Amino acid sequence: MRRTFYFLLLGFGLAGGTTDTPAGALSLSEWQRELAAKPQGDGTRGGTLYAEHGCAGCHGPEGMADNRQWPVLARQRPLYLYKMLLDYQAERMAGPDAAIMASVVRELNRQDLADLAEWLGALPRPQAAEVPEPAILRGDRKRLIPPCSACHGAHGQGWDLQPALRGQNRDYLIRTLQRFKKGERSNDVNAGMSQFAAKLTDEEIRALAEYYGR
Template sequence: MKIFQLSLIGVGAALLLSGWVWANEAAHEAVDAVKWKPATLRVALADMPAGDIARGKALNSQLMCASCHGENGVAPTSNWPHVAGQKTDYTYKMLLDYQSGLRSEDERSKLMKAAVEPMSQQDMADVAAYYASLPAHEATVKAPAHADAERLVRKGDPTRLITPCASCHGVKGQGGKEAAPALAGQSEKAFIRTMTLYKNGERHNDVNKAMAQFASKLTNEEIHQLAAYYQGL
């Protein structure tokens, strides 16, 4: 009987170990799902279908996107980012990242992965076009710009090899080339969460780890200051 019990324990341990190995391998596969480089991103964006705004508006409701991001792209709670006025190429890339599993860093991203799974590239382009057509969210209460945040946005910090935020995201947070997102009017909470994930090495969908390298050099206070700065634009 003791031998039988020991055998069961051994089998159970083996199953637990194999389950852990499978989960660990799955996590690595998710991280390596799409290895973005500047060239591969350019090809993906060049192949993006032309978006249909009217169809994107319908899909926003039909696919339940509006339940988190709002009928007009303004999230009803701070748990989700605003998408109104967001650049088409950024939204399209982000949906590709969720579908491939590259974005799988937390429970929110897992919900998004499930939501995006049935979408075609045309669906993604249509939804992205709809969001880009909407007026960007404007904060009702605007905090005064913090001098340190404005300095980071416009000049960066050469002593820490921090490039200006504006070099990718625009002086007014309007977004830039290569799917660099618009940041103006974004929820403080969503901004802080995103930057913290990059800073801690938990988010892996940036091209050549550019955002991870940038965020790793910022203090938590600077991240909060930048979040307030961009929300107020």
């Protein structure tokens, strides 16, 4: 029902405003158990759920958010999407946007989440801007910063628990990296992104967002 989305934007009523104190992140072994129990997703049903719950209002009809503050979901890894939906459902994320998402997914079951993830993961991959590689992409040994490819793949395609970065919205990438850097987001496995982002300068964050983003 599309009215669900508009109601949430007006008041965050079901979420109580914001999620200020998120639940703790799960460990890698805990996530492995969660993902091993994931139901097989039904992409056709997932597309129906996406439409019924008004997801296109923020993320676009094909998972390509026009508002650059919201994430592109198209072609993300289904396991990563499933993880994120579980994180929102368990209130492991903080902030007003997390409150919106927690309210949207609160009443969905594991099969619903798997179906949504399956549909989004099969959508066409977004295109990234063609810009030169920033030096920080390869990491910095002196500051113990690993290359981005170590977790997100040589082409930013992501892995099961790490998101695809290529073609993501630039403003969303900047905002997300800044949240990790400031300790405002902490749902990352083993605090990997938090440790990485804490060592980046604001200029390096912008450079990475320009390289991977659209």
